Amino acid sequence: MLLRNQMDTTSYQQKYFRPSCLPTLNLRFNNGDFFLPYYEKTHDQIQVPKELTRTPEDTLLNYFSILREAENMGGRSCGSIGQARIPFPLAYNFLSQNYQIKLSYEDYLNLFAGVGHTNLIKLCQVPDGKRGIRFFYEIETIEGFEGKTAEYFGYSYGFIQLIHEEGGYRISDLQQHPEDFLCAPYHGWSHDGESVIEVKYGNWCKLIQVIYPTIKSGYVKNICFHGKDGADHCLMFITLTNGTDIEIAQFRKVGIEKWKQIKMKPEEECLTEKGD
Numbered sequence: 001m002l003l004r005n006q007m008d009t010t011s012y013q014q015k016y017f018r019p020s021c022l023p024t025l026n027l028r029f030n031n032g033d034f035f036l037p038y039y040e041k042t043h044d045q046i047q048v049p050k051e052l053t054r055t056p057e058d059t060l061l062n063y064f065s066i067l068r069e070a071e072n073m074g075g076r077s078c079g080s081i082g083q084a085r086i087p088f089p090l091a092y093n094f095l096s097q098n099y100q101i102k103l104s105y106e107d108y109l110n111l112f113a114g115v116g117h118t119n120l121i122k123l124c125q126v127p128d129g130k131r132g133i134r135f136f137y138e139i140e141t142i143e144g145f146e147g148k149t150a151e152y153f154g155y156s157y158g159f160i161q162l163i164h165e166e167g168g169y170r171i172s173d174l175q176q177h178p179e180d181f182l183c184a185p186y187h188g189w190s191h192d193g194e195s196v197i198e199v200k201y202g203n204w205c206k207l208i209q210v211i212y213p214t215i216k217s218g219y220v221k222n223i224c225f226h227g228k229d230g231a232d233h234c235l236m237f238i239t240l241t242n243g244t245d246i247e248i249a250q251f252r253k254v255g256i257e258k259w260k261q262i263k264m265k266p267e268e269e270c271l272t273e274k275g276d
């Protein structure tokens with residue numbers, strides 16, 4: 001288990017209590033003229049140009065670029081902010097037809113309550129065991145709160161599923177989870193990928209024989225081990241701005257065979273009824 005007193009105080013503070021310094025990815029459409037055709041139009045009067053949804057990555061970069069200067073700040077009055085609410089009807093049409101049936105435009109707009117600016121800082125296609133199109137993303141938002149006269153930065157992450165419909169790729173599901181910058185760093189091993197492996201697959205499952213050195217590439221972290229079952233296991237994590245490692249995918253192989261994506265749940269498969 002990773003304990004706070006095992007870490008250098010300075011590095012601990014830098015890892016968990018500092019915001020992101022990553023560059024913004026959603027910088028398309030810097031010219032405000034892009035939005036001129038959408039002034040005073042409702043979401044059901046808009047069609048997304050096909051060139052904006054040619055590939056899954058194009059769809060997402062264009063979607064978040066459209067939302068970058070969209071605001072739904074409510075009572076905050078400091079003059080005009082960005083493109084105001086003009087981008088929302090266009091952005092809504094990046095959702096698939098079935099997703100729009102589940103999520104009305106009014107409910108979609110409410111998802112942005114208090115948000116005045118959105119920066120996309122992480123975007124990574126991740127393995128999908130169902131052979132679908134799945135991306136991990138992280139955003140940095142400027143948010144206002146009732147009763148406050150200043151705004152604050154917030155960070156969220158999640159997964160996005162895409163499908164291909166007539167006219168291009170559309171978002172078929174989008175999850176978003178806020179990041180915890182205060183309580184998470186003070187509470188144990190579950191936020192650190194290496195400790196997760198040691199506790200879940202070592203202490204709980206008694207599966208680890210040898211742990212290999214962690215392989216990092218930017219914010220992607222791969223942790224592999226050789227198991228007592230004779231197989232190699234590899235878990236993929238992405239590190240959030242708040243320092244937490246989020247598990248993305250699991251893989252297993254025996255000998256020279258190819259890696260196969262799996263979904264092992266140590267909480268269900270290894271723990272006894274007493275929680276040992």
